[in-house]
Amino acid sequence: MRTTIIGSLLSLLTTTFVAATPNPIAGSDTVEVRDPAIWYNPSLAKYFVFSTNGQIPIWTSSALTGPWTNIGSALSSCSIIDSSGSCNIWAPDINFIDGLYTLYYAVSALGSQNSAIGVATSPSMMPGTWTDLGEVISSVTGDVFNAIDPNIIDDTVGLQLTFGSYWDGIYQVGLWPGVNDQASATPGTHLAGYSGRPAEAGFVYKPASQPYYYGFFSDGITPLIGATSRPAAGAEYKVLVGRGAVGQGPFYDELGNDITLNLTPATGTLVLGSHDNVYAPGGQSIFADPVSGRDVIVYHYVKLSDPIGGPSYLGINYLDFSSGWPVVVS
Template structure:
């Protein structure tokens, strides 16, 4: 009897500790770096994604089905840089009565990059006004002006950005959504030279006094790849938390996430599990329909051939422990 009880306890512990799979309805939606918002007037969720002119997916339920309805910037970005018709890492928010979409213009491996912004009254294709460049970077800067994220903090709009190089940074915007108010590189939030850290996303849940800086760490598989990273070095979502939206942010062990330490700083939120491989490119929002905190991200299906596409993952987050936990 005792061994049976121990076995049941171990089984139960394994069960409750398991990471939930993405909620159903999105595993056929091919995306990278997704960002999500809800238009209450239309009763629709909108997901924006890297590639092309920022494809838009909509659904009347967060569980899908999702429909590709077009793109945000069908005539490309007005930013005059290579890659302005293949836009990256959109970040959507609602600011001053308009849906506001930040995006990046760049090419793989270069720092000749810029972050732009566009606004819309509805998020639908054909309604977007491109306001152009917000910040930029060039070869030799300590940062790369990609992977934008905006937070309307108590001190105003703050733009988080950065990938690889010396890490993830943040500058203020004022008075408008495209007006740089403080010089780059700004405040250093996460990562360091040599760390594969990108996709910073600062979020404050209503249930907590803390701000959380999520970021993607590791190597992300790309379409056409012929091999996978060494085990454990693939993409994953990590987080640090702090007293305000400008940091500093600390992992659960108490270390600033800008520090070069072993093991690397940051608390795991989502890693490879089951058929979900290399999740990352995350964004978070509070779903006004359910009232729950939601994280969207891309991942590769482990069962797919190497070099295949990445898909839309959606999960709920629970912050009741003080740290974000993926829950069903």
């Protein structure tokens, strides 16, 4: 009996250890970012990370483990979109489309629906090489969506732009024939969230190893610099996901629920939540790393040990999709 009990305890400990969420890989915990997006330039043998704030700051490194160097901004002269927020640009999303690095971004103000998503292109991603093409879509007060948090996927039906934050949720429209040409009317296809849910940062991704498309999103309250308190336990930012057969949804969580539904418990399968010294992770993007051959998630998080109201930092982890669902791994 004693042997059986000891064996059971060892099994439980092993299971707990395996299930523990790994900390961010070393090398980025001093890089202050929000809403990071990542890509790799093979000609320069460098990773590029883009971030919210200012004119889209750029960090580069020859390895995911750093060191990371701030080399300037993508849009040093601000966005050409005529808006009061055109010099404080949000939520960049980077991809490689038709031979050019293509950067979508948002121009807005906190709590406002007077927002726009723009796009810029570059042959290298280096500062000084970006051509700003301006507005792609926009929103105004009273719309069911907010035109921020862009994400682009080039799937079997062409370019699809995912966007949205709070309001009635996250949506998607097609772009055709170019990266800045709206091909379908807003709000488009409803992918995630609903009125009253703090859902944003939608990101559609298809790993090479899986037949599914995955609809990631951030859910909860994200701590901001200068905050004087933290949300109730469990209400802070976290990364959730659903999966579907196509990049336009619908996406379902592990319980089989459409992630647009208002249910209890809330829809969406947890990918990454607070753990150890990592608090309120989110604002994520996912990337197929050609160097390691692995799927990578980047995100921002607050250090739990920092004073409340402090900055957020760059988190990088690998994702394993072998179970059919994304799992953060070392």
